[in-house]
Amino acid sequence: MLGTMVSLAVCLALYARMTTALPTISAVGSKFFTSDGNQFFIKGIAYQLVANDPLIDTKQCQLDATLMKELGANAIRVYHVDPLADHTGCMQVFADAGIYLFVDMDSFQTYIKLDVIAWNQNKSDSFKQVMDEFQKYDNTAGFFVGNEVLNGLSDSPAAPYLLAAAADLKAYRDAKGYRPIPIGYSATDSAPLGSLLQDYLACRSNVSERLDFFSLNSYEWCGSQTSYATSGYMALQHSFEDYPAPIFFSETGCNTVPPRDFSDQTAIFGANMSGTWSGAIIYEWIQEMNHYGLISYGPFASNALQQGTTVIDGYPRQGTPTPVTPDFSNLKAQWATISPTGVALSAYSGTSVTPRPCPPSTAGGWAVDASLPLPTIGQVETPAASSAASAPSPTGPRPAGTAPSSSAADAVGSGSATSTTASGSAAQFEHNVLVFNEGSVAGCLVALLTIGLAVLVLL
Numbered sequence: 001m002l003g004t005m006v007s008l009a010v011c012l013a014l015y016a017r018m019t020t021a022l023p024t025i026s027a028v029g030s031k032f033f034t035s036d037g038n039q040f041f042i043k044g045i046a047y048q049l050v051a052n053d054p055l056i057d058t059k060q061c062q063l064d065a066t067l068m069k070e071l072g073a074n075a076i077r078v079y080h081v082d083p084l085a086d087h088t089g090c091m092q093v094f095a096d097a098g099i100y101l102f103v104d105m106d107s108f109q110t111y112i113k114l115d116v117i118a119w120n121q122n123k124s125d126s127f128k129q130v131m132d133e134f135q136k137y138d139n140t141a142g143f144f145v146g147n148e149v150l151n152g153l154s155d156s157p158a159a160p161y162l163l164a165a166a167a168d169l170k171a172y173r174d175a176k177g178y179r180p181i182p183i184g185y186s187a188t189d190s191a192p193l194g195s196l197l198q199d200y201l202a203c204r205s206n207v208s209e210r211l212d213f214f215s216l217n218s219y220e221w222c223g224s225q226t227s228y229a230t231s232g233y234m235a236l237q238h239s240f241e242d243y244p245a246p247i248f249f250s251e252t253g254c255n256t257v258p259p260r261d262f263s264d265q266t267a268i269f270g271a272n273m274s275g276t277w278s279g280a281i282i283y284e285w286i287q288e289m290n291h292y293g294l295i296s297y298g299p300f301a302s303n304a305l306q307q308g309t310t311v312i313d314g315y316p317r318q319g320t321p322t323p324v325t326p327d328f329s330n331l332k333a334q335w336a337t338i339s340p341t342g343v344a345l346s347a348y349s350g351t352s353v354t355p356r357p358c359p360p361s362t363a364g365g366w367a368v369d370a371s372l373p374l375p376t377i378g379q380v381e382t383p384a385a386s387s388a389a390s391a392p393s394p395t396g397p398r399p400a401g402t403a404p405s406s407s408a409a410d411a412v413g414s415g416s417a418t419s420t421t422a423s424g425s426a427a428q429f430e431h432n433v434l435v436f437n438e439g440s441v442a443g444c445l446v447a448l449l450t451i452g453l454a455v456l457v458l459l
């Protein structure tokens with residue numbers, strides 16, 4: 001009996017250790033904070049190994065989370081998930097590695113697109129499904145309502161629909177009693193749009209109709225000869241100073257001037273920018289056709305090779321991750337020198353932020369009247385008002401010379417469903433944590449059964 005009690009105590013302690021949760025993240029004023037009162041800065045990685053959902057293969061998540069921890073990452077961004085799948089295993093291994101999730105709520109079927117600009121019940125319901133699923137996990141740090149929907153001034157009629165989506169999902173989150181997981185948007189770094197979109201999305205006096213965060217996919221800093229002043233970051237800093245919500249780079253890591261040395265990280269986390277910005281997400285984890293990968297799962301075969309979800313466009317999609325040289329070690333070295341502390345929540349007045357001025361509506365320019373109410377569910381914009389030609393194409397290739405984005409990750413096809421060739425290296429991996437967890441669960445069951453029997457005997 002004593003032995004059983006001891007093993008029960010041990011197994012409860014193990015269980016407590018296994019489920020130790022990370023502090024949750026929320027947005028206060030212009031910054032992110034952890035629930036234990038520290039400012040949170042993102043060192044993130046874009047993670048989309050396969051088109052539909054990279055968060056359902058626990059063994060793969062474990063392999064990647066372990067190496068991401070070594071890299072110094074504390075967050076991932078995932079562009080597409082299946083809200084009906086089980087994400088418990090992946091979310092736990094990322095949590096155990098100290099890694100948070102920023103997840104896009106839109107799917108290939110439901111993203112707000114420029115040919116028929118709308119916010120409708122179907123989109124709303126499907127975004128809500130993603131929120132319902134991922135709010136369960138303490139390490140979910142944020143939700144996106146869209147990625148690179150607007151690319152130029154003629155796309156401005158879509159802006160109210162993005163804001164309507166954010167307001168709808170914020171209201172739903174609060175009505176359901178979910179914790180205030182921040183809801184934001186991931187924008188194209190577009191010179192013609194300048195600061196118009198970011199200002200519009202944070203200009204209303206009613207905070208229920210403002211984003212909780214704004215983020216930018218920016219590839220302005222290319223190569224080691226670039227500097228704060230020559231990269232365009234100085235101009236970005238100027239444009240975002242005193243923004244009333246957290247902002248960060250939701251994609252960065254230009255690769256047009258190799259090798260990538262990620263020297264922009266010292267600027268983002270340095271004295272000029274870290275009072276305004278909350279960090280960066282590096283594009284991207286897996287090596288694929290666009291050559292932005294930090295790791296690969298094996299040698300490239302040929303573009304034509306497709307094996308289900310195992311090999312897409314000739315690039316293996318699973319297995320033991322091997323660092324891409326020198327990108328991985330360069331990023332690791334940069335992040336190792338960076339440990340911003342920012343400001344403590346107790347010393348910060350989040351109420352001191354002020355909304356941006358709403359950009360005026362101009363014919364042929366920013367054609368949005370911010371004094372109008374937001375679109376209601378089911379409202380559709382007249383197609384003539386927007387330029388479908390410049391719509392981002394989540395399934396198509398990026399135009400040459402432009403930065404990658406989710407479209408690159410999105411481009412992975414589903415291939416044939418008949419793949420049988422599992423990666424050999426994955427099979428060899430000793431997933432110690434999983435073995436350990438299964439072992440301790442079994443131990444708990446034995447202990448509980450023994451106690452149950454003892455109680456029966458006593459009765």
Ligand SMILES: *[C@@H]1O[C@H](CO)[C@@H](O)[C@H](O)[C@H]1NC(C)=O
Pocket residue numbers: 109122123125126129
């Ligand atoms: C939205 O519509 C698509 C296709 O029209 C459908 O597959 C999907 O199930 C719908 N989603 C919801 C949540 O109703």
Ligand SMILES: *[C@@H]1O[C@H](CO)[C@@H](O)[C@H](O)[C@H]1NC(C)=O
Pocket residue numbers: 167171206207208209
């Ligand atoms: C603020 O916006 C929300 C969402 O659109 C709306 O329901 C609410 O009535 C607004 N509050 C005020 C005071 O206008």
Ligand SMILES: *[C@@H]1O[C@H](CO)[C@@H](O)[C@H](O)[C@H]1NC(C)=O
Pocket residue numbers: 228229266267270271272
């Ligand atoms: C901060 O800005 C100054 C110019 O205003 C620049 O010389 C310096 O390199 C910047 N620091 C970093 C870390 O980018």
